[in-house]
Amino acid sequence: MPDVIAKVAVKVTVNGKLHALDVEPRMLLVEMLREPLDLTGTHVGCDTTYCGACTVLMNGAAVKSCTMFAVQADGAEITTVEGLEKDGQLHPIQKAFGDAYGLQCGYCTPGLMLSTLQLLSKNRQPNEKDMRKAIAGNTCRCTGYQNILKAMQFAAQNMKGA
């Protein structure tokens, strides 16, 4: 193996802004988001594709950013939790998580909100089963999930007119 690995050019749109970076091919997407792009709202929990704290949207689909290489996001549009707020206004999903006490420590919350966003972008009136299925890949160790489900319901209601 060569000691120095050539960097690869990546062009990626994150929260609507185009970035051009040179990254090591082994760099994970979550590392690129957190380090060179300084978007530390995307968390690393388990680093083993289990917990979903690193969930972001890639071209609208929820993915675990610890289980993708940064170079694989070349040409893609990524949405992280920092992209939810618009003009100082919380996104309806963020507001719902606050209103429903859908978080305690907050570590899993960015991932849960992005999984909620994927669900609601495809299904505006999810039932409880749809909601449970949508967040089956997001682990929360504080809330017991009841208030998260309530938050998802509030979010669906908040977004009805949107």
Add this chain to the structure above:
Amino acid sequence: MLSQLGDDAKLLAGGQSLIPLMKLRFANPTHLVDLNFIAGMSYVKENDGALRFGPLTRHAEIENSAIVAKVPIVHDCAAGIADVQVRNRGTIGGSLAEADPSGDWAVVLSTLFTQVRCLGKNGERTVELKDFIQDAYTTALAHDELVNEVVVRIPAKGSGGAYLAFKRAAPVYPTASAAVQLTMEGNVCKEAAIALGCVGLTAIKAKDAEAALRGQPITEKTLAAATEAARAAADPQSDMRGSADYKRTLVGALVRRAIDIAVRRARGEQVEVSHIYA
């Protein structure tokens, strides 16, 4: 390109098995060739009585495919793999090529007539799934070949199937799983295919369990015989997911439930299946 890079190069499909294995240092490829930027590798088609899957077709695309809804056991599999995020990335071709002993696809597809079209520099060859998966993490693919298409024959009318996995949580591999595809004529089972997952190094075809149903009416007696034969066919290891005894008992119960659903689906009933969580 693979022939030039040599034996230690690996193909990267969805990466939902390979990247975790690399992080654990269980896999240490010198080169990764990412297939994700190649156009036309992701599709679900139906022709000549078969479902045809592009190798990079994501589990989520299969889950949401109207064509696949006609073969409920395939939908059960796609919709039950891990969680939304993993299904958005993971692929059918990658899953078969990885041949993880806990993978779902090989279990389900071994109850249907499935062919894997393998492409190498000398052209394409077609391998039946039963010959494709050779051992844990070992397939018939040469190091410079890739899965080009997965072809699954659509079962005849009067056939019904179900796939059930028992998991501790969505993102983990099942503790055990069972796939059952039955062709029924009234209450008599004309043809049976039963496969067990996570209780051996590869998916296990429970041939004695199939024989216990074939040509027989579905009664308490034949159900008990099939379940017992499935338990005997399992070859589980004790691990953090459960003891060997526990898994053997579990897989029998899953087979029994899957037979019940398969029979109802063969009659044309709509039965929604979801995996069972501890």
